[in-house]
Amino acid sequence: MIHAFLNYAFMQNALAVGVLASVACGFIGVIIIEKKLVMMSGGIAHISYGGVGLGYLLGIEPIIGALIFALAGALGIGYLKDKSKTGVDVVISLLWSAGMALGVLFVALTPGYPPDLSSYLFGNILAVTKSGLYFVGVLTVVVMVVVWVFFENWKSYLFDEEFSLIRGVWVKFLRYLLLALIALTVVALIRVVGIILSLALLTAPAATSSLFAKSLEKRIIYAVIIGNIYSFSGLCVSYALDMSSGAVIVVISVLCYFAAFGVKKVLDKIKAASFAGGSKV
Numbered sequence: 001m002i003h004a005f006l007n008y009a010f011m012q013n014a015l016a017v018g019v020l021a022s023v024a025c026g027f028i029g030v031i032i033i034e035k036k037l038v039m040m041s042g043g044i045a046h047i048s049y050g051g052v053g054l055g056y057l058l059g060i061e062p063i064i065g066a067l068i069f070a071l072a073g074a075l076g077i078g079y080l081k082d083k084s085k086t087g088v089d090v091v092i093s094l095l096w097s098a099g100m101a102l103g104v105l106f107v108a109l110t111p112g113y114p115p116d117l118s119s120y121l122f123g124n125i126l127a128v129t130k131s132g133l134y135f136v137g138v139l140t141v142v143v144m145v146v147v148w149v150f151f152e153n154w155k156s157y158l159f160d161e162e163f164s165l166i167r168g169v170w171v172k173f174l175r176y177l178l179l180a181l182i183a184l185t186v187v188a189l190i191r192v193v194g195i196i197l198s199l200a201l202l203t204a205p206a207a208t209s210s211l212f213a214k215s216l217e218k219r220i221i222y223a224v225i226i227g228n229i230y231s232f233s234g235l236c237v238s239y240a241l242d243m244s245s246g247a248v249i250v251v252i253s254v255l256c257y258f259a260a261f262g263v264k265k266v267l268d269k270i271k272a273a274s275f276a277g278g279s280k281v
Helices: 002-007 009-034 038-058 062-083 088-109 118-122 130-149 151-159 161-166 171-190 194-210 216-241 245-280
Strands: none
Touching (some): 009 038, 009 130, 009 151, 009 171, 009 216, 038 062, 038 088, 062 088, 062 171, 118 194, 151 161, 151 216, 171 194
16 A cells, blocks of 8 residues: 555545545534534535536536536525525525536536546545646635634634624624635535535544534644544555545545544543542542
8 A cells, every 4th residue: 555655646646635625624624513504515515516517518627617606506505594584404405406407407418428427426536636636735725724814703703603793703704704615625525525425524524523622723633633534544445445435435434433422422421420439439
């Protein structure tokens, strides 16, 4: 395995894009979980599929089309959530379905043989090119910089939105900015695990870190580290067994989360029993 990383450019690209995507997930995933925006993130991911289909139809890079659709979908969900009396879950489900349907229609209208979209749906980290790596790198840097610049405002917004409003924090601006950052992160994940599986990698590292850390800073740091472990181990296993890289990464992420959840429950019980025993003494 070490030989493959040292000698094959495609393995080096895969490792690098996995690191970048894990960093983006660590920064945004924690915020998504704290604000309970997991399903909204899934909706944005599936909306981007319409952009992939449009890219093929117009003859442009499909990932650029996915970025445009993801951003438009994210901001559209935010606007409809503010203006519509319909529940946000209804809005998300409708746009989720519309994005997937448009992707299918656009591909069907594309002249010639239908393209293979499996890499966009399920990811193919081993096929990432240098240009794809640079693209994900730019998205990740944007996400990191924006979160860092507004970090104190994020903390206030996450834990007490009404108090933030009283303090003069631009709550509405932060809400739309967060949706845009989710869209950027989702598009970065398309190269790693694909549209369908992106939700797991977006939330699993952050959910795992939240089991063992309380502060926002530590949860983000732990989520970045955990995400890299998931990506690297999934990459190694998928390469060794010649299996779908995106699927393996997601399965490892989910299994590790539930294992960590179980360990946390056991530790909590031991701690509670120890405390109860000490109280009796």
